[in-house]
Amino acid sequence: MPIPPITAHSAKVAPSIFAFPKEAVMPDATSLSAGFMVVHGNRLDELRSLVVSWMRRYPLAPLENEIALVQSNGIAQWLKLALAEDPEDDDMGGCGIAAAIDVQLPGSFMWQLYRMVLGRDEIPPKSLLDKAPLTWRLMRLLPELIDQPHFEPLQRFLTHDTDLRKRYQLAERLADLFDQYQVYRADWLEDWAAGRHQLRNGRGESKPLNTANCWQAELWRALLLDVGEEGMAESRAGVHQRFIERINTLEKAPEGLPSRVIVFGISSLPAQALEALAGLARFSQVLLCVHNPCRHHWSDIVADKDLLRNEYKRQARKSGMPVTIDPQTLHQHAHPLLAAWGKQGRDYISLLDSYDDPNSYRAAFRDGRIDLFSDS
Numbered sequence: 001m002p003i004p005p006i007t008a009h010s011a012k013v014a015p016s017i018f019a020f021p022k023e024a025v026m027p028d029a030t031s032l033s034a035g036f037m038v039v040h041g042n043r044l045d046e047l048r049s050l051v052v053s054w055m056r057r058y059p060l061a062p063l064e065n066e067i068a069l070v071q072s073n074g075i076a077q078w079l080k081l082a083l084a085e086d087p088e089d090d091d092m093g094g095c096g097i098a099a100a101i102d103v104q105l106p107g108s109f110m111w112q113l114y115r116m117v118l119g120r121d122e123i124p125p126k127s128l129l130d131k132a133p134l135t136w137r138l139m140r141l142l143p144e145l146i147d148q149p150h151f152e153p154l155q156r157f158l159t160h161d162t163d164l165r166k167r168y169q170l171a172e173r174l175a176d177l178f179d180q181y182q183v184y185r186a187d188w189l190e191d192w193a194a195g196r197h198q199l200r201n202g203r204g205e206s207k208p209l210n211t212a213n214c215w216q217a218e219l220w221r222a223l224l225l226d227v228g229e230e231g232m233a234e235s236r237a238g239v240h241q242r243f244i245e246r247i248n249t250l251e252k253a254p255e256g257l258p259s260r261v262i263v264f265g266i267s268s269l270p271a272q273a274l275e276a277l278a279g280l281a282r283f284s285q286v287l288l289c290v291h292n293p294c295r296h297h298w299s300d301i302v303a304d305k306d307l308l309r310n311e312y313k314r315q316a317r318k319s320g321m322p323v324t325i326d327p328q329t330l331h332q333h334a335h336p337l338l339a340a341w342g343k344q345g346r347d348y349i350s351l352l353d354s355y356d357d358p359n360s361y362r363a364a365f366r367d368g369r370i371d372l373f374s375d376s
Helices: 044-057 073-084 106-118 131-145 152-157 165-184 186-193 211-233 236-247 271-280 327-332 343-352
Strands: 035-041 066-069 101-104 198-200 206-208 260-263 285-291
Touching (some): 044 073, 106 271, 131 165, 165 211, 165 236, 186 211, 186 236
Parallel strands (some): 035 285
């Protein structure tokens, strides 16, 4: 049974942004269409109303948990409060109760997803290169490394450390740094593991690693040598690559995959997470709500815009905006606050374009209108 159309149009107040057809039949969990759906909006409360309405209109099977990925516990609580509101006669409001909702942070969910697809026997509950075990591994390795070449900056920091407080603080910070590298800059770690002291940018171009930072590459190689081949295979970057290869070749969904995953209130996701969600969308419904300040494509109004130019753009260019914008006339075409929104957010919205295909799910929205943008 196909999903009946759903309307999402903007208005001044969130409860009135949807107009569902009264004759629509409530589908069961088996009618949920797998796919990757992206909804942009400039008001987070309207995106929240969309999430609540979608969950109410298309409930999962009994005893099946709803999976929601959020950025913080505060956003999770805000979403649950909306779900717990009483339903209203006009098919708005909440569900009357917030139950059977598994709210997670993206990082922990991704590791669970890897285990579901690759097998729990193959992937351990925790990676040897996760932040917590990595902290203690670094505590042990640092004294052996600081006298070697390239480690002079660490050696200076660890002087006069009789109570080991400095070493623990440094190990904790470095563990967090390498944990972030595994998610956001797996390409750097790949180069460092191969002995290349370099950094790759968004264009794939490489530049030499600053001499003062070469200790990071040497430390990563020392960590890989310490954990061995098995530990290397359990790094997030290594597991992710195996996950992508496996899920793209599967004919049917592995046991335990969620029927639906909703991503809400997250300002940006790494490319690794988006790639994993796109792979999951072969078998599950993935609804990603994006807080976007502008209905038009706006990456062209910032520096390094050539990094963000893709063949496909979700939003259309603003009417009358020239292809090339002179910095002296920028204020005539774009709001200065928009240009200052933040490079990470701009890169994230642009990155979504490489995974988003609105035509594949436009029919699920009445009149083909997907995004929620309000002028108020």
